[in-house]
Amino acid sequence: MKKVSQIQTLIIDGKEVGGKSDESILQVAKENDIFIPTLCYLEGLSDYGGCRMCIVEVKGMPRLVPACTTLIREGMEVTTNSEKIHNYRLSILALLFTERNHICSACVSNGHCELQTLALKLGLTHVEFPYIFPKMPVDATHDRFIADHNRCVLCGRCVRACHEVEGAHTKDIMGRGITSRVITDLKESWGSSKTCTSCGKCVHVCPTGALTEKGKSVAEMEKRRQFLPYLKLMRERR
Amino acid sequence: MEKVKIATSWLDGCSGCHMSLLDIDERILTLLESADIVYGPLVDFKDYPQGVDVAIVEGAVSSDEDEEKITKIRKLTKILVSFGDCAITANIPGMRNYFPTKELYERAYFENADLNQKRPSIRIPHLLSHARPIHEVVTVDVFLPGCPPPADVIFYSLSELINGRLPDLKGKTRFGR
Numbered sequence: 138m139k140k141v142s143q144i145q146t147l148i149i150d151g152k153e154v155g156g157k158s159d160e161s162i163l164q165v166a167k168e169n170d171i172f173i174p175t176l177c178y179l180e181g182l183s184d185y186g187g188c189r190m191c192i193v194e195v196k197g198m199p200r201l202v203p204a205c206t207t208l209i210r211e212g213m214e215v216t217t218n219s220e221k222i223h224n225y226r227l228s229i230l231a232l233l234f235t236e237r238n239h240i241c242s243a244c245v246s247n248g249h250c251e252l253q254t255l256a257l258k259l260g261l262t263h264v265e266f267p268y269i270f271p272k273m274p275v276d277a278t279h280d281r282f283i284a285d286h287n288r289c290v291l292c293g294r295c296v297r298a299c300h301e302v303e304g305a306h307t308k309d310i311m312g313r314g315i316t317s318r319v320i321t322d323l324k325e326s327w328g329s330s331k332t333c334t335s336c337g338k339c340v341h342v343c344p345t346g347a348l349t350e351k352g353k354s355v356a357e358m359e360k361r362r363q364f365l366p367y368l369k370l371m372r373e374r375r
Numbered sequence: 376m377e378k379v380k381i382a383t384s385w386l387d388g389c390s391g392c393h394m395s396l397l398d399i400d401e402r403i404l405t406l407l408e409s410a411d412i413v414y415g416p417l418v419d420f421k422d423y424p425q426g427v428d429v430a431i432v433e434g435a436v437s438s439d440e441d442e443e444k445i446t447k448i449r450k451l452t453k454i455l456v457s458f459g460d461c462a463i464t465a466n467i468p469g470m471r472n473y474f475p476t477k478e479l480y481e482r483a484y485f486e487n488a489d490l491n492q493k494r495p496s497i498r499i500p501h502l503l504s505h506a507r508p509i510h511e512v513v514t515v516d517v518f519l520p521g522c523p524p525p526a527d528v529i530f531y532s533l534s535e536l537i538n539g540r541l542p543d544l545k546g547k548t549r550f551g552r
Contacts, residue, residue: 219481232462239550242522243467253551260545263463263518270465270472324506351505 146289147213156209156269163191163204166217173216173217174226174255177292178205179342181365183301185293189229190255193217201225230256231264237317238271238287239345245358246346252290252347276321281351282340284319289347291317295339302368307333319347376409379537382427383415383446383458386441387468387506388434391523392459393417396416396431398526399533406530410537423447428534431456431519435468436512440500449513454536457508457515460550468506476502517541519549 142157149162149171156165161184166173177188186206193204201222204215210311216222233239233252241247255261273286293310296319300306307330311320321327340348341360349358385393391418397403401441413427414420430452436442449455460466471479479502484494509515519532519542528548535542 140488238470238473240466240470241549243470244551247551250551253549257546257549262520262544262548263457263508263510263515265510268465268469268508270469270505272473345447 143213145209145213147209147211147215147322147325149215150217151373157207158286160209161205162193162195162207162209162213162215164200165209166204166215171217173204174259175205175346176255176290177294177295179297179362179365181302181369182297184340185297188290188292190226192222192225194219194222201283226259227261228294230259230261231266233290234261234264235266236269236271237289238270240287243355244288244346245349245353246288246360247354247356249356250346251344251357276327277351278326279330279333279334279335279351280328282337283349283351284321285347285349286318287347288345289319290345291319292344293319293320294342294344295348298338298342298365302365303334303336305332305334305336308339379410379428380413380424380426381410381533381537382413382423382430382448382452383417384423384430384432384444385416386432386434386444386462386509387437388459388461389467390416390433392433392461392521395459395521395523395526396529399530402530406533406537410533423451425451427452429454429456429533431458431533432509433458433462435461435465435506436469437501437506437508438500438502442503442512445509445513450516454516454518454541455509455513456519456532456536457510458519460520462509463520464550465506465508466522472505473474476504492514517544519544519548520550522550522552524548 142159144155144261146155149166154165154169163173173191176190184205186203189203190200191204194216195202213363241253277285296308296310299308307321308350309320310317312318322332340350341362346358412418413424418527436445457463461468480494483535525548532542
């Protein structure tokens with residue numbers, strides 16, 4: 138028997154809204170034009186809750202929760218923006234900028250980058266943490282695509298798109314914490330991968346210039362991801 | 376009323392930010408009604424003067440000379456503006472940070488030199504181990520990101536500073552161009 142979802146009402150930023158019981162705070166907020174910044178979230182992929190950009194306050198809960206992985210409940214009271222939340226988001230962004238080498242001016246995704254746009258939207262004009270300047274590899278062994286780890290934010294969108302949509306699971310993340318890295322197969326070069334179908338979905342879901350098409354110059358890489366919700370819809374109907 | 380004293384300076388950068396400053400075009404005349412440019416690559420004064428109100432500095436801190444300059448500027452200036460991405464993030468000059476300076480010298484003065492392979496010993500500042508954002512070296516009051524920052528935002532910032540206000544640059548300009 139199909140599970141029937143119930144309609145629940147809650148308050149987001151003082152506004153009374155309603156949604157289905159299997160919807161997340163983020164989904165309901167989106168339906169009601171309430172902006173919550175996101176980075177690892179992408180419609181059409183599973184909810185990961187990794188970047189913590191969408192953290193919100195829920196009355197009665199002791200800590201901040203990610204809006205993308207927290208389901209709504211009847212009578213919930215949610216605050217999507219406060220000084221505390223804003224400062225946490227800025228710190229997360231700042232840490233992302235210092236952990237790798239995000240040199241916007243020399244990046245193919247300049248002007249089309251979600252990390253760059255978040256910095257603009259949240260008003261991050263500089264980063265207080267010291268930059269690490271790690272030496273990161275660039276994998277250009279694939280015929281059509283490049284993986285530049287200098288620009289990776291470890292959002293895991295590529296891993297999810299490859300696994301959930303394409304069904305290849307070529308991409309994964311290895312390591313822990315700051316040493317984590319997106320890998321191809323068992324840390325092999327992308328060009329020699331036997332599982333990669335070269336579909337390019339990972340490239341187009343990537344929020345930054347970490348995964349790009351070859352032959353693009355500065356600011357030329359625009360991601361096209363209109364396909365995702367449709368693919369998801371078709372699969373659900375099967 | 377005494378005019379506001381503005382200084383500009385250029386550390387490890389490409390001068391693009393100063394070009395963008397010139398892109399405010401004839402509006403610079405409006406600014407100069409209540410301000411003087413007392414130091415920088417656009418004017419011909421050799422020494423950094425005392426009592427500068429606003430200094431806008433482009434470029435990362437990359438050499439011992441940069442470090443001396445910015446320390447002096449900080450000491451003699453009321454409000455220090457980090458001008459552009461190199462000053463704020465190290466940006467392109469920071470791309471050499473993944474290599475030891477020894478390798479950089481090798482590359483520049485030996486591998487890429489056809490004639491006279493030799494590391495100059497005089498009149499060339501020594502590289503620091505890393506090119507750093509200015510605010511990792513001295514305290515910065517205003518951050519004006521962009522590669523380069525757009526002329527309109529530069530004009531807005533200078534107008535505010537000349538009128539004794541700190542510009543609010545949140546959401547007005549971003550890293551990259």
